[in-house]
Amino acid sequence: MMKKTHPFAYEVNVTAAQRIRGIILGVVLFPVRITLATLFFLLMWPIARLRLAGLSEAERAEPVRGWRRWLFHHIMVFLSRAAFFSMGFLWIRVKGRQARLKEAPVLVVAPHSGFLDMLVLCTTGLPMVVSRSENCRLPVIGALLEFNQSVLVSRKDPESRKKCVSQICERVTSDGRWPQMLMFPEGTTTNGRALIKFKPGAFLAGVPVQPVLLHYPGEPDTVRWTWKGLTWLGTLWHTTSQIYTSVTVEFLPVYTPSQEEKQNPDLYAESVQKLMAKALRVPATDYVMEGRFPVKKLGNLSLPLEPPAQETLKLLREHGLTNARVETVMNNVIDSCHSGQSTIVTADHLTTLLGLKDRKTAVKICSLYSKDDTVDLRQVCLSVSAVSGFRSLESLIHTVFTWYDSDQDGLLSAGDLSGLMGALVGIPQYEVEEMYSALTTRGRPTEASLQDLLMTHPVYRKVLREYLQSSGLADGNHNGIPNGNNNGIYSVSPPTAQA
16 A cells, blocks of 8 residues: 555645745734734733632632623633734634533534634633643643633643543533533644544543534645644744635534443544544544654554654665665664663664764654664664565564563563564554453463464454565565565555545
C-alpha cells in the first residue's frame, strides 16, 4: 500500500496570486487584528476575575448563580465574539438547534482543527470545558478558565485524572445544576480529513450528548494547526491575512445511548464518532496521538504513522549512504550492542558509529527516538533492520529476544516484551498486557512462542504484514535492497480507510 498523508499533518495550499495577496493584506490586517483581539482579551481578564471575587473555596466549587452569572456572562459572551470578529470571523453560520441543558448535558465537537475552534464557545453560550491544570498559570487564560469554572486535570498525575472523571460525571448528572459541558473528544487537533479515535471522557456518565460539527468551507483553509504543518503563529498569520474566514457550526440531533453504550463508554464514543464521521463524509479511524507520536492502535500496541526508522533511513540515504552501506552500518551497530557496552549513546558517538560527516544528522536521528541528544542503539538498529529487510525474520527475533530477555533465562516477562516491541516498532509500548496474555496462552513465553505469535496470531501477525514486513523479508532477499514498491518502509493504512 502506498503511504498517504495522515490526519496529523497539514499544509496550506495557496497559489502564487493568493500568496501575494496574503502578504499584502497581512502587512495591514495582521497587526490591526491581533491588536484588537488582544485588547478584547485584556478587557475580559478583570471581568473574569470579578465573577468569583469574594467567594470562598467552597462557594467556588458550586455553580455560579444570581447576578454574578447573568451580569458577567453576557458581557463575556459579547467580548468573546468581538475578539473572534476582530480576527476575521465576521459571520458564524449556525445550522440546526442547540439542545437544552436537560436534553443533552454534554456537547461533543469535532473535528478539532486548532486553537481557533474556541469560537464555538461564543455560539454555544460559553459552556464549561475541561483543560490542563497548567493552563491556569497563563495570563488571561487562567482567569478565563476560572470564570468558566472549568474542570482541570494534570495529565501527569493519576489522582488528578481520577478527580477529573469524578467531577465530569458529577456535573453532567446534576440534573441542571451545572451548565452544559463542551468537549473535543478527539483530544488533539487534526487536518479534518478524518475523525481520529474519540476519548471516552465525554461519554463516561452515559448521559445523552449533542454532536456539534465545525466546518471551515473557505479556501484556502488556514485554521488547521496540527502535529506537522503550520506553527500557531503561521496559523494566525494566514487566517488574519484573509479578508474574512468562513465557519459553520452545525448542531446534530441529540444522541441517546443504548443500555449497552451506557455501560461501555468506549462503545458509546465509537458510535458517536461514526455518526459524526458519516455526517462530515470523512472516515472514522482508530488513530490517536500518544505522547509525541501519532499512532494507529493494533490491539493494545501503538504503531507509529510516521515510523522513526523510516525517517532514519531517509536521513542516512540523503547523507549519501547506499543501501549496502546502511546494512553494513546496522550490522556493525548490532555487533557493538552484543559487545556488552552501554547501548545508550550520545549524538557525538552516534555520528562516529554511523560514519556521518556532520553531527546534525545524528541529532535529528536522536530526536526521532528520544527527547534529548541520546538514543538507545538497540531501538535504532532493530527498527531500521526490521523495515529494511536487512535480516531474516528468525535472525531479527533471535537478536531482539536475546537483548530484552533481562534474566537471560530464555523466558520473557511482560516488561521484557514491552521493551522488545518498542525496539521493533521504534516507539515505546506501554500496554502489552493483552499481547503478553496471548503469548503465555501458547505455553512458556519463549523465543519460539514469540515467533509463532507474530506469525500466526490474527491480530499480531499484522505487525509483520503491515508494519515490519518489507518485501525483503517477504521473499528472502536480505542483501539490503528491498524489492517491490514498499521501499523497505512501513506500510501504513491511509486515513481514508474506514477503521
